[in-house]
Amino acid sequence: MDFIPIDYEMLRLIWWALLGTLLIGFAIMGGMDLGVGALLPAVARNDEERRVLLNLIGPTWEGNQVWLVLGGGAIFAAWPPLYAVSFSGFYLAMIVILLALILRPVGFKFRGKVQDPRWRSVWDWALFIGGFVPALIFGVAVGNVLLGAPFDLDTTLRPSYLGNFFGLLTPFALLSGLVSLTMIVTLGASYIAMRTRGLIAERARLYGQWSALAAVALFALAGVWVAFGGLGYAITSDYAGAAPSNPLSKTVVQQGGAWLANYSTYPLTLLAPIVGFAGMLGAWGLLRAGRNLPTFLSAAVGIAGIVATAGLSLFPFLLPSSVNPGASLTVWDASSSHMTLFIMLVATVIFLPIILAYTSWVYRVMRGPVTTQSLSKNPNAY
Template sequence: MSTIPLDYETLRLIWWALLGILLIGFAVMGGRDLGVGTLLPFVARTDAERRVLINVIGPTWEGNQVWLVLGGGAIFAAFPPLYAVSFSGFYLAMIVILLALILRPVGFKFRGKVADTRWRSAWDWALFVGGFVPSLIMGVAVGNVLLGAPFYLDDTLRAFYTGNFFQLLMPFALLAGLVSVGMIVLQGAVLITGRTTGVLADRARTYGTWAGLATIMLFALGGVWVAFGMDGYAITSIVDTNGAINPLGKTVALVPGGWMTNYGLYPWMIAAPVLGFVGLVAAVLGLQARLRIPTLVASSMAIFGIISTAGLSLFPFLLPSSTVPESGLTLWDASSSHLTLFIMLLATVIFLPIILAYTAWVFRVMRGDVTTRSLEKNPNAY
């Protein structure tokens, strides 16, 4: 252990931050595709218009899925107890998300195989489901994390889930889901306005503006709810930030408004919700001003701020337990070993810049407006 240049506490903090960055990366990059899919049946009214939207995301959506894979891999390798509890307890919700995501590649490939209006319309709605359902359920999942998941650990650290799928659909969790849908729809609308022209861009601008305004109100309502209508979890025992994995080695209490405590202890954290609101307002104004790149930056900044707000509020919890609070998982007691985190960090330092560079190159190559005329010249278009 002494040969590792970073102490255990620092590595745990780094991987907590990296996990957040990977999840935000998927929301920003994959959110473009999910948002366009959600808007597809509404923004595009004809087959030609829908082909344009599909080809806006068609060449890059698979690459954007890398962020989701990396996020799941980081949970598995860096925080194994979190992976075990969340992926088993939320199994049905995960299956629903995966089934919805599977509709996207199938829809892209099969939609154009038959020149029939009903056939293509069915696949268009399948692409809508593939965008809307994951956006909603992932937000619902975040809401349930803030509420606390119904599970507990026995003396051998085996996890037992005490809830069911329908218990996930609590009012606050549904509110969080709507916030997620709103910010993803905004991201998709911003992409459409940046890659198309004419009536498609105008319709997307309208939907994006309404989505942005709705997200501002929903995000504010969620903040008030967390601050004044919800109990948060707080560790009441001494925390060994360099200790071994042992989620049961602490005491936890429910505290009214407890998720707001970190903002008093670490005032700089207030930058996250501020960034969320500023990004949303700037994105709405950018849509009205018909600015492309600044609006995309603003909507991405809003996503960063909204997700960071949830993550910073939870710190140091990864997954609180509503059944037995002491069973809640934190980054201090649910991480991999010191050596494992260090080796993973070395791999990340090497490969993450390569992924970022390749992604930037791909988007540079695929830049430019997508129009019906450009599709006629491209034999590989969907």
């Protein structure tokens, strides 16, 4: 592999960073839509106001799902053991998320087909579920990663998952789900406040202030739980960052407080939780001040900080095993081959800028407020 200009260890690190970037991208772009959906019953009180919110995210939500597809694809191609364990072990949770997400396109298309208020109310609640449930369950999944998943690997590296769906709903995992939900609702509220006018924007600012404060409090509580709740795993054997992938080649112990080790080893990582707190507190203050664009940017930065905090706390772990810690999957022993990672990196360097450019162009075209007046002039509006 001498002709590959980037060594194996560095490629693994790059793909870990890229995976985090894709997950942050989905948390912001997809989270914006989920947050609006979760706020639909609270912010919009009549049919006209609900149509405003539907047309706020309706033209762009499908494009924002690209980040979810990219994240899943990156896990599949760059970290095959992680994909095998997580997508099979968390299968029922994934199905719940997918069923909730499926309600969104159906709701957008079917809601306006019949004028009956009861018909529209059913689809409004479907759109609410399509925003609320994924926002919560994604956070529950992250909480279970921090706790460690009940899986093992046999001598041929075949995984076996020993848990069940209800075993995922532990107190800490639900707390993580609430952190995810509140930060996404804050982002959704800031987007509504930025792109709408009148009572809808005022209600969004009010709910956004409460969710921002809740996100700060719950994020702090989760940090205290991680520090003093006996959570964490540590590698106790030597490992080679450029060795062939074999998760069983190391020794791991469960060790309370180990998730905080990176913050003392690499002090710059402390920026992630600081940015998480600052972004959410900034969103709260800016919502009170009615500063629309700065509010949205602050909430997005806060989400990036919170997601990065989870990833940096886990590093180099991707998915610890609570049953057999030695089978835990890490950045150094669960990746694809050197060649595969390099070819994928070349493809990413080519296509990711195109996705970013296209997304920027779409939002530039769709810029401006969405109001009941603008809907009356658009015959294609939802």
